[in-house]
Amino acid sequence: MKPFDIVIVGGGGAGLYAAMEAMKTNPALNIAVLSKVYPNRSHTSAAQGGANAALANKAKDDSVEMHIFDTIKGSDYLADQDAVDVLCSEAPKIIRELENIGTPWSRMEDNTIAQRPFGGAGRPRCCYCADKTGHTILQTLYEQCLRKGVLFFNEYFALNLSVHGSRSRGLIAMNMKTGKVEAFPAKTVIFATGGYAKMYWNRSSNAAGNTGDGQAIAYRAGIPMKDMEFVQFHPTGLRKSGLLVTEGARGEGGYLINKDGERFMARYAKEKMELGPRDLVSRSIETEILEGRGFDSPAGKYIHLDLRHLGADLIKSRLPQIREMSLNFEGVDPIEEPIPIRPTAHYSMGGIDTDNFGRTVMDGVYAAGECACVSVHGANRLGGNSLLDILVFGRIAGHTAAEEAGKFEPGSISEEELRESVEEIRTRMQPSGHYERYGALREELGQTLALNVGIFRESSLLHKGIQDIAELKERFKKVRVFDSSDVFNTNLQQVLELKNMLDLAETVAVGALAREESRGSHTRIDFPVRDDEKWHKHTLATLVDGKAIPGEKPVTMGRYELQERTY
Amino acid sequence: MTEIIDQHQEGKRDVTFRVFRFNPQVDSKPYFDDYTISAERGITVLRSLNYIKEHVDATLSFRAFCQAGICGSCGMRVNGISKLACTSQVWDELDKCREPGIIRVEPLRSLPMIKDLIVDMDPLVDKMTRYSNWIDSTMPLADMGKKEFLISEEEFQQYDKATDCILCASCVSECSILRANKEYVSPAVLLKSYRMNVDSRDGIHDLRLAELVKDHGVWDCTHCYRCQESCVKSIPIMEAIHAIREDALESRGPRDTSGAKHAEAFMEDIEKKGKLVEATLPIRTNGVVWTLRNLLPMAMKMIVKRRTPPPPPLVKSAKGIKIFRAMFREMTEHVKQDHLKSHKK
Numbered sequence: 001m002k003p004f005d006i007v008i009v010g011g012g013g014a015g016l017y018a019a020m021e022a023m024k025t026n027p028a029l030n031i032a033v034l035s036k037v038y039p040n041r042s043h044t045s046a047a048q049g050g051a052n053a054a055l056a057n058k059a060k061d062d063s064v065e066m067h068i069f070d071t072i073k074g075s076d077y078l079a080d081q082d083a084v085d086v087l088c089s090e091a092p093k094i095i096r097e098l099e100n101i102g103t104p105w106s107r108m109e110d111n112t113i114a115q116r117p118f119g120g121a122g123r124p125r126c127c128y129c130a131d132k133t134g135h136t137i138l139q140t141l142y143e144q145c146l147r148k149g150v151l152f153f154n155e156y157f158a159l160n161l162s163v164h165g166s167r168s169r170g171l172i173a174m175n176m177k178t179g180k181v182e183a184f185p186a187k188t189v190i191f192a193t194g195g196y197a198k199m200y201w202n203r204s205s206n207a208a209g210n211t212g213d214g215q216a217i218a219y220r221a222g223i224p225m226k227d228m229e230f231v232q233f234h235p236t237g238l239r240k241s242g243l244l245v246t247e248g249a250r251g252e253g254g255y256l257i258n259k260d261g262e263r264f265m266a267r268y269a270k271e272k273m274e275l276g277p278r279d280l281v282s283r284s285i286e287t288e289i290l291e292g293r294g295f296d297s298p299a300g301k302y303i304h305l306d307l308r309h310l311g312a313d314l315i316k317s318r319l320p321q322i323r324e325m326s327l328n329f330e331g332v333d334p335i336e337e338p339i340p341i342r343p344t345a346h347y348s349m350g351g352i353d354t355d356n357f358g359r360t361v362m363d364g365v366y367a368a369g370e371c372a373c374v375s376v377h378g379a380n381r382l383g384g385n386s387l388l389d390i391l392v393f394g395r396i397a398g399h400t401a402a403e404e405a406g407k408f409e410p411g412s413i414s415e416e417e418l419r420e421s422v423e424e425i426r427t428r429m430q431p432s433g434h435y436e437r438y439g440a441l442r443e444e445l446g447q448t449l450a451l452n453v454g455i456f457r458e459s460s461l462l463h464k465g466i467q468d469i470a471e472l473k474e475r476f477k478k479v480r481v482f483d484s485s486d487v488f489n490t491n492l493q494q495v496l497e498l499k500n501m502l503d504l505a506e507t508v509a510v511g512a513l514a515r516e517e518s519r520g521s522h523t524r525i526d527f528p529v530r531d532d533e534k535w536h537k538h539t540l541a542t543l544v545d546g547k548a549i550p551g552e553k554p555v556t557m558g559r560y561e562l563q564e565r566t567y
Numbered sequence: 568m569t570e571i572i573d574q575h576q577e578g579k580r581d582v583t584f585r586v587f588r589f590n591p592q593v594d595s596k597p598y599f600d601d602y603t604i605s606a607e608r609g610i611t612v613l614r615s616l617n618y619i620k621e622h623v624d625a626t627l628s629f630r631a632f633c634q635a636g637i638c639g640s641c642g643m644r645v646n647g648i649s650k651l652a653c654t655s656q657v658w659d660e661l662d663k664c665r666e667p668g669i670i671r672v673e674p675l676r677s678l679p680m681i682k683d684l685i686v687d688m689d690p691l692v693d694k695m696t697r698y699s700n701w702i703d704s705t706m707p708l709a710d711m712g713k714k715e716f717l718i719s720e721e722e723f724q725q726y727d728k729a730t731d732c733i734l735c736a737s738c739v740s741e742c743s744i745l746r747a748n749k750e751y752v753s754p755a756v757l758l759k760s761y762r763m764n765v766d767s768r769d770g771i772h773d774l775r776l777a778e779l780v781k782d783h784g785v786w787d788c789t790h791c792y793r794c795q796e797s798c799v800k801s802i803p804i805m806e807a808i809h810a811i812r813e814d815a816l817e818s819r820g821p822r823d824t825s826g827a828k829h830a831e832a833f834m835e836d837i838e839k840k841g842k843l844v845e846a847t848l849p850i851r852t853n854g855v856v857w858t859l860r861n862l863l864p865m866a867m868k869m870i871v872k873r874r875t876p877p878p879p880p881l882v883k884s885a886k887g888i889k890i891f892r893a894m895f896r897e898m899t900e901h902v903k904q905d906h907l908k909s910h911k912k
């Protein structure tokens with residue numbers, strides 16, 4: 001294949017914006033977007049809430065400066081202040097740009113883009129399109145990419161980066177439709193493969209494919225991961241599937257009830273009750289369960305989200321989607337019964353370590369979106385800042401790669417290298433006497449993570465988690481693919497995704513054990529307070545000889561001094 | 568041993584999934600496999616398929632991603648109807664089985680088969696491209712990102728529902744015309760085209776419309792309503808199709824196709840004279856059913872918009888006029904209700 005100037009891995013918001021911007025920067029470039037699902041299926045479509053930007057359409061006194069402060073405070077001061085500066089200053093421009101090219105934002109009375117309040121923001125600056133913001137943003141970007149004739153390789157599964165010395169020569173990927181392993185020689189590669197929170201499996205709100213593939217590929221190529229221990233939990237996931245019951249349910253007045261029938265939030269947030277911040281509510285629910293006040297079921301322990309007192313009319317008119325979710329995924333009608341819920345892994349703050357231009361430490365390799373860690377979210381992401389992150393830094397990465405592609409020689413990928421990737425797959429497909437089921441391993445990984453590397457962490461738990469992961473990795477060697485077909489082998493794909501999750505899970509657990517403090521989403525029972533002296537820094541994990549080697553990186557400060565984070 | 572009691576799990580039912588299988592590498596033609604599992608209340612068709620894949624047959628192939636009815640990956644036919652597997656309840660489906668206890672699962676129709684329940688979506692993407700399913704912004708490049716268009720609530724309402732589409736292709740699979748003519752534009756693409764055409768930010772309305780009135784375009788639709796009935800997001804697709812046709816007549820005049828010409832004459836007849844004049848009556852050239860499906864709903868809609876609908880037209884004897892009268896009444900009702908609904912929103 002003719003070498004590409006840029007290969008973008010991922011067709012979510014970050015990948016598509018990168019593609020558009022790269023084409024705009026230099027129309028002569030030869031650009032390809034690879035995605036394991038059709039781009040419009042990407043997980044960006046799941047974001048309902050909205051994207052933050054200080055447009056000041058709603059609150060006239062809102063400003064970029066206030067957005068910056070909210071974000072830094074929200075991050076528990078772990079975000080890099082220069083990066084946050086970029087994020088928030090670019091925000092109004094990027095939201096308007098999306099508006100200009102067709103995103104159907106909801107409108108205010110004066111016909112400007114509507115904004116609403118969102119957790120952790122001092123002003124109502126979250127721009128939205130009803131409850132389908134991510135979906136409409138993704139549609140817009142996909143439409144525009146079709147318009148510009150972006151070259152898509154849909155349903156291609158990225159396998160490995162081709163590395164020579166200190167730089168990449170392109171990507172190796174499998175065409176799902178034919179099973180063929182193909183080389184994508186390229187001057188530059190941009191990873192935009194989304195988050196890794198699905199490693200918590202049934203205890204995650206994420207799509208089945210949010211398995212951190214890009215991160216794992218980069219990690220195996222020697223690129224460091226940053227702040228992997230920070231995983232955000234959302235308080236209300238459905239018990240069986242982990243799927244999200246949005247904040248709306250509590251916003252409308254839903255109660256959280258334990259098995260003794262108590263509205264237990266009174267114990268943790270007397271005034272705000274169910275409406276406390278996400279991390280606090282998550283911790284409270286988890287405490288109830290750990291102290292034996294949860295309900296029990298084969299699908300795990302849980303508590304109740306009770307909406308019955310709101311009445312059928314309100315539930316039907318204001319919370320129709322929540323009712324549908326509950327009916328569809330738990331078989332429970334919230335008009336008649338409480339919804340069984342438990343906190344769910346929702347967002348990964350950590351990811352591929354990049355600078356403010358999307359560059360990684362490896363020449364020619366860039367990353368953007370949830371798979372990257374710039375870091376703008378630090379220890380805790382604010383609602384509405386993640387869509388913004390993928391747009392702003394997707395664009396920046398696209399721009400940087402387009403500008404820098406000329407610096408690199410066109411790469412070439414040898415037959416030998418391709419054969420290695422094929423060989424890896426072939427061994428998986430060989431029958432063996434004793435084998436392991438990938439489904440069981442995947443579930444066990446989710447369980448050990450939720451239990452030992454979950455909301456509450458502690459040294460002995462984390463050691464147990466790390467040991468479990470190591471064992472799972474060992475057992476994974478015996479996992480076999482039973483579908484021998486070349487055509488659309490989803491069995492094989494799921495096994496490869498499991499491998500990626502296992503590799504990354506280790507970095508999450510190792511990072512969590514190293515960080516002996518509590519900050520943002522990371523809560524250590526044995527180190528309950530934030531320790532700025534020792535831990536006001538990013539953690540890194542680099543793969544050396546098959547092991548995660550810890551490292552660190554300073555936080556870039558700016559106008560804002562460290563303060564206690566209280567709301 | 569004590570059993571954990573789950574109050575939400577009062578029972579399980581044995582269900583057989585009769586699943587369409589086809590692997591082009593080894594099978595010369597498709598066949599069905601039966602998988603019987605025990606399904607609890609609240610389990611979806613997708614979760615059952617996942618269970619089968621993990622525990623019974625790893626070769627069973629289907630697409631799924633969000634598992635929450637958002638991404639549109641898992642469109643397939645369950646008991647003969649195209650829908651999302653991830654939002655379909657097994658227990659509900661048990662009530663709809665042709666053979667008791669057996670749920671049939673098949674791939675979507677009208678898209679090329681790849682393997683088992685997986686079909687090729689590329690033809691749909693190609694059509695989105697052919698019909699320019701994007702906004703070609705009128706904002707000058709230099710102003711991009713600097714200012715907003717001002718959009719009224721009324722305008723937003725016009726395309727709000729249409730932007731719910733998740734491109735699951737259920738409507739595509741149900742469309743009666745597509746089964747006969749793969750070139751046909753497709754309901755989802757008509758919907759998207761409509762959404763673009765009513766957006767004031769867009770600058771290529773005329774170009775898009777010109778493509779839509781060509782062969783295999785908007786005039787080929789037979790108004791069978793099947794797309795709308797099967798839409799997983801309950802989008803009133805037919806309204807969009809009517810609107811494109813009205814728009815075509817209004818902004819292009821009756822010049823494109825025989826369809827458009829007839830519709831114009833037909834409408835004038837009913838509106839001005841309250842009756843059909845044989846000379847312009849398209850029944851004779853195109854047949855009763857064609858006329859009713861193609862022209863009547865649109866003509867009626869155009870009239871209803873302005874005033875109360877006319878009484879059934881007086882027509883001199885023509886073949887099939889009895890059926891025509893009966894269907895006319897029914898269709899008028901259909902159109903009126905559609906109209907009312909869209910105004911209540």
Ligand SMILES: Cc1cc2nc3c(=O)[nH]c(=O)nc-3n(C[C@H](O)[C@H](O)[C@H](O)COP(=O)(O)OP(=O)(O)OC[C@H]3O[C@@H](n4cnc5c(N)ncnc54)[C@H](O)[C@@H]3O)c2cc1C
Nearest residue numbers: 010011012013014036044049158193194213369370386387
């Ligand atoms: C339920 C939910 C609600 C949310 N709500 C909000 C919200 O209201 N506001 C907000 O700001 N954020 C929200 N978020 C977070 C936000 O949606 C995500 O962080 C963001 O969409 C990620 O975008 P992305 O482009 O980085 O990745 P994604 O959209 O996940 O896209 C990843 C892409 O990479 C591709 N890919 C992955 N692996 C491979 C591989 N191996 N080979 C080839 N391609 C691959 C996929 O096909 C996909 O196209 C929410 C998240 C969830 C789960």
Ligand code: SF4
Nearest residue numbers: 742788789791792794
């Ligand atoms: S109404 Fe038209 S587009 Fe819809 S299914 Fe029938 S023929 Fe197809």
Ligand code: SF4
Nearest residue numbers: 732733735736738798
């Ligand atoms: S119109 Fe409805 S059925 Fe058709 S693709 Fe869109 S969401 Fe699916």
Ligand code: FES
Nearest residue numbers: 632634639641653
């Ligand atoms: S899996 Fe996404 S819609 Fe069913």
